[in-house]
Amino acid sequence: MPDVSAHHFGVTVTDLDRAVEFYREVLGLDVLDRFTVSGEAFSEGVGVEGATGDFAHLDAGSARVELVEYEPEDEGTDPDTEPVNRPGAKHLGLSVENLDRFYEELPTDVETLSEPRTTESGTRILFLRDPEDNLVELIES
Template structure:
């Protein structure tokens, strides 16, 4: 048996808005859009009467799964990257500054691009639903 990372997933409130954001901000292409519901799905995700609307996007070989649930949950997203349970999507680029300059208005940069002690150029931002995204040129 061989395990591998299949995708990175983010639960979102507005699937169409978030698909547009990741397409506009990073040029990700939509691989597939679909909906899943029924007893097996509800049991599998532990949400009674759940329906999931999914979009799979190609982040240069890494599949980003965005999913909008009905019914929507009420748990809050962690506010800081150092809070246990916090997650982020890492997007590789060779032009962090160019990405920063071209960010859509719906993106909220945490700071301007920075160069770390290791020499990596990074930019952290929040997408329209407050999910943390790291843009990095390692």
């Protein structure tokens, strides 16, 4: 079996510019590339007829965060804002060197689930929501 390694972690958003601004300004991720993909092969690959995706790849160290805004947008669903313990729930995990300093420097309009906490295993964590209500976990490294 071939070796598998992380390339990117994808997050679908409704407003790519707003999401890029958040991930760049609040989380400090650099934009590596922005591009658009469409056509029959893409539509078939993602299983959405007539799909076009506007993408932004951001540098998250050993992997990328891929933000994508699709057209046509799925108008029948709302963003998943369910708790992280719900089966199928998802979150993006990123590490920071000093979680307390990161928390103190967050803009006041960024929603967090709590202040930084230390778990039973000794791991320091902080969950916040991006502008699309996606959960982002910050782990102190």
